Amino acid sequence: xxxxxxxxxVVIPEGIKTITKGAFFGRPLISLELPSTIESxxxxxxxxxxxxxxxDLPDSLTQLQExxxxxxxxxxxxxxxxxxxxxxxxxxxxxxxxxxxxPPSVEDIGGWAFFGCEKMDNVVLHNGLKIxxxxxxSRCKQLQSINLPEGLTSIGEQAFSSCYKLRxxxxxxxxxxxxxxSFWGCDLAxxxxxxxxx
Numbered sequence: 001x002x003x004x005x006x007x008x009x010v011v012i013p014e015g016i017k018t019i020t021k022g023a024f025f026g027r028p029l030i031s032l033e034l035p036s037t038i039e040s041x042x043x044x045x046x047x048x049x050x051x052x053x054x055x056d057l058p059d060s061l062t063q064l065q066e067x068x069x070x071x072x073x074x075x076x077x078x079x080x081x082x083x084x085x086x087x088x089x090x091x092x093x094x095x096x097x098x099x100x101x102x103p104p105s106v107e108d109i110g111g112w113a114f115f116g117c118e119k120m121d122n123v124v125l126h127n128g129l130k131i132x133x134x135x136x137x138s139r140c141k142q143l144q145s146i147n148l149p150e151g152l153t154s155i156g157e158q159a160f161s162s163c164y165k166l167r168x169x170x171x172x173x174x175x176x177x178x179x180x181x182s183f184w185g186c187d188l189a190x191x192x193x194x195x196x197x198x
Contacts, residue, residue: 006027006028007027007029008028008029008030008031008051009029009030009031010024010029010031010032010033011033012032012033012034012035012038013035014035014036014037015035015037016035016037016038017037017038017039017040018038018039018040018041018042019038019040019041019042019045019046020042020045021042021043021044021045022042022043022044022045022047023042023045023046024045024046024049025044025045025046025047025048025049026047026048026049026050027046027049028049028050028051029046029049029051029052030051030052030053031052031054032046032049032052032055034056034057034058034061035058035060036058036059036060037060038058038060038061039060039061039062039063040061040062040063040065041061041063041064041065041068042065042068043065043066043067043068043088044066044067044068044070045065045068045069046068046069046072047067047068047069047070047071047072048070048071048072049069049072049075050071050072050073050074051074052069052072052074052075053074053075053076053077054075054076054077054078055069055075055077055078055079056079057078057079057080057081057084058081059081059082059083060081060083061081061083061084062081062083062084062085062086063084063085063086063088064084064086064087064088064091065086065088065091066088066089066090066091066110067088067089067090067091067093068088068091068092069091069092069095070090070091070092070093070094070095071093071094071095072092072095073094073095073096074096075092075095075096075097076095076096076097076098076119077097077098078092078095078097078100080100080101080102080103080106081103081105082103082105083103083105084103084105084106085105085106085107086106086108086110087102087106087108087109087110087113088110088113089110089111089112089113089133090110090111090112090113090115091110091113091114092113092114092117093112093113093114093115093116093117094115094116094117095114095117096117096118096119097114097117097119097120098119098120098121098122098142099120099121099122099123099124100114100120100122100123100124101123101124102123102124102125102126102129103126104126104127104128104129105128106128106129107128107129107130107131108129108130108131108133109129109131109132109133109136110133110136111133111134111135111136111156112133112134112135112136112138113133113136113137114136114137114140115135115136115137115138115139116138116139116140117137117139117140118139118140118141118142119142120137120140120142120143121142121143121144122143123137123140123143123146123147124147125146125147125148125149125152126149127149127150127151128149128151129149129151129152130151130152130153130154131152131153131154131156132152132154132155132156132159133156133159134156134157134158134159134179135156135157135158135159135161136156136159137159137160137163138158138159138160138161138162138163139161139162139163140160140163141162141163141164141165142165143160143163143165143166144165144166144167144168145166145167145168145169146160146166146168146169147170148169148170148171148172148175149172150172150173150174151172151174152172152174152175153174153175153176153177154175154176154177154179155171155175155177155178155179155182156179156182157179157180157181157182158179158180158181158182158184159179159182159183160182160183160186161181161182161183161184161185161186162184162185163183163185163186164185164186164187165187166183166186166187166188167186167187167188167189167190168188168189168190168191169183169186169188169190169191169192170190170192171191171192171193171194171197172194173194173195173196175194175197176197176198178197
């Protein structure tokens with residue numbers, strides 16, 4: 001109901017805990033301020049918000065569901081919640097994010113989460129991450145290196161495919177699975193495979 005008003009600068013009031021599916025889908029948002037009480041952002045809640053450039057997710061947020069901010073074509077600056085547990089599939093696909101730090105609280109980066117973020121050149125991952133989903137960083141064409149933390153167990157299919165500038169990958173000893181075409185199309189000069197990987 002509120003998103004039908006055509007408002008470009010949105011402040012979600014304190015006390016709100018959940019923004020549900022498609023709440024602001026395709027709206028002309030220029031700025032978005034979220035409350036310190038927000039815990040979950042639903043599927044497609046802010047997808048296709050073509051004028052949104054900056055996003056600061058409060059530390060109260062624990063769930064970012066599927067396609068929450070997908071296709072926000074000029075979304076460039078994103079700060080994630082330090083208590084985020086879930087980054088859903090397609091959460092930020094086809095955005096203009098240049099740099100992203102995934103907080104230690106995140107164990108699983110969903111499939112296609114950052115797919116097609118063609119300007120992304122820096123990704124910081126922390127110990128605690130266990131799974132990188134299929135195509136999670138596929139087509140991040142400016143990405144040149146990635147720090148894969150110890151504790152990571154699975155890299156999904158095509159996770160880094162078509163990252164044409166990716167030159168260096170050191171796989172951690174904890175890794176158990178590398179999916180089909182995970183590094184397809186990369187121009188790797190340094191690639192370290194753990195001795196115990198089966």
